[in-house]
Amino acid sequence: MPLSLKTPHPARGAQWVRDAFRLFAKRPMAFAGLFFVFLFVALLIGLVPVVGPLLQMAMLPMLSLGFMVASASALQGGPVHPGQFVEPLGGGDAPRRGRLLALCLAYGVGAIGVLLLANVVSGGQLGELQRLVGTGEASQPEIDAMAADRGVFVGTVFALLAATLLSVPFWHAPALVYWGGQGVAQSLFSSTLAVWRAKGAFLVYALAWFGMAAASGLITALLLGLLGAPQLVGLMALVFGLMFSTAFYVSLVFSFHDCFGQAGTPAPDAG
Numbered sequence: 001m002p003l004s005l006k007t008p009h010p011a012r013g014a015q016w017v018r019d020a021f022r023l024f025a026k027r028p029m030a031f032a033g034l035f036f037v038f039l040f041v042a043l044l045i046g047l048v049p050v051v052g053p054l055l056q057m058a059m060l061p062m063l064s065l066g067f068m069v070a071s072a073s074a075l076q077g078g079p080v081h082p083g084q085f086v087e088p089l090g091g092g093d094a095p096r097r098g099r100l101l102a103l104c105l106a107y108g109v110g111a112i113g114v115l116l117l118a119n120v121v122s123g124g125q126l127g128e129l130q131r132l133v134g135t136g137e138a139s140q141p142e143i144d145a146m147a148a149d150r151g152v153f154v155g156t157v158f159a160l161l162a163a164t165l166l167s168v169p170f171w172h173a174p175a176l177v178y179w180g181g182q183g184v185a186q187s188l189f190s191s192t193l194a195v196w197r198a199k200g201a202f203l204v205y206a207l208a209w210f211g212m213a214a215a216s217g218l219i220t221a222l223l224l225g226l227l228g229a230p231q232l233v234g235l236m237a238l239v240f241g242l243m244f245s246t247a248f249y250v251s252l253v254f255s256f257h258d259c260f261g262q263a264g265t266p267a268p269d270a271g
Contacts, residue, residue, distance in 0.1 A: 003180045005190070007197045008258035013204030016258070017212070020251030023074055024243075030080035034070055035246040037082040038063050058108030062088070062100070065174035067249035068256060075253070088178045099177045102184050107170050114162040122155025168195045175256050194259040201258070209248065216240050 024031050042059060046052045066085035074080050089097050119127040129146050146152060172191035176182045182190060195202060220236045 003176070003190075004261050005194060005197070006259055006261070008201045010200030010204050012198075012258050013201035013206075014208045016201075016205055016251045016254040017208045017247075019254045020247045023071060024247045024250050027074050027080050030074075031067075031070070031246050031250055032242070034067065034080060034082060034084075035242070035249065038066075038085065054108045054112055056108075057111035058104040060111070061104050061107050061170060061174045062086075064171075064249060064252055065100070065178060068175050068253040069178075071250050071253040088174070096177060096181070099184050099187075100174060103170065103173055103177065103187070106184070107166070110166050111163070114159060114166060117162065118155045118159035121158045122151040125149050125151035126155040126159075168192050171195055171252075172256055172259060175252075176260070180260070198255070198259055202255075205251075205255070209244070213240070213244060216244075 038059075042056050045055045045059065048055060062085055065088055069084040069087055070080045073084065088100060119125075125146065129152055132146065169188040169192045172194055173184075173187040176187035176190050177184070180187070180190075217237060217240070220240070221230070221233050224230055224232050224236065
């Protein structure tokens with residue numbers, strides 16, 4: 001696919017979100033099934049001793065690329081299925097497969113590094129909170145008290161900012177390797193440059209997701225409160241969270257289209 005680096009108008013950020021929900025609404029069960037399959041596999045991989053967390057993080061670039069492949073297929077009236085997560089690794093193109101796996105490993109190491117640094121910044125409080133939640137040794141009031149600790153707050157903010165910075169070079173990188181035939185370093189650079197040039201659109205994009213999440217939470221809480229069923233707020237938050245997460249991954253292909261052009265067939269090996 002010939003690449004053409006573009007600078008989308010800031011308003012396109014909101015359009016990515018709208019387009020994602022329109023496409024999701026056309027194939028809700030297929031896209032939701034895609035996301036649940038990934039969650040199930042990630043859960044199983046997390047059970048692997050020692051390297052499980054690293055492998056979970058390393059899967060995320062293939063999650064984004066798999067959704068982009070599925071979304072591009074759906075836009076053309078094609079199928080949406082879990083096999084599209086591994087489709088980019090097939091085709092007999094060993095060099096491209098190697099570059100995609102290298103991206104996955106790099107992202108996994110970077111993400112684990114962010115979590116470790118965030119724990120250090122929090123004074124070890126984030127790790128302790130995770131341990132208490134995971135083991136179930138503490139009561140809910142104890143967990144709430146630790147969650148309100150200043151160290152946990154600072155560590156969480158650091159983790160969010162660092163994770164955002166880490167996502168920039170990897171945002172388009174897997175798709176640039178798959179559809180653009182780029183190498184690892186080139187794809188990371190191209191992705192960073194594209195996100196920077198489209199920073200206005202990505203800011204609007206982020207604000208749109210934040211606004212939708214906040215509005216849905218507020219409206220749901222108010223409605224369930226009026227209906228006398230506030231205990232269902234947590235359940236509805238989970239439902240909205242899963243729906244928004246799925247739509248978010250569907251939206252990735254639209255950001256790629258506006259930054260580089262229409263996704264097409266996999267590019268031949270660039271060597």
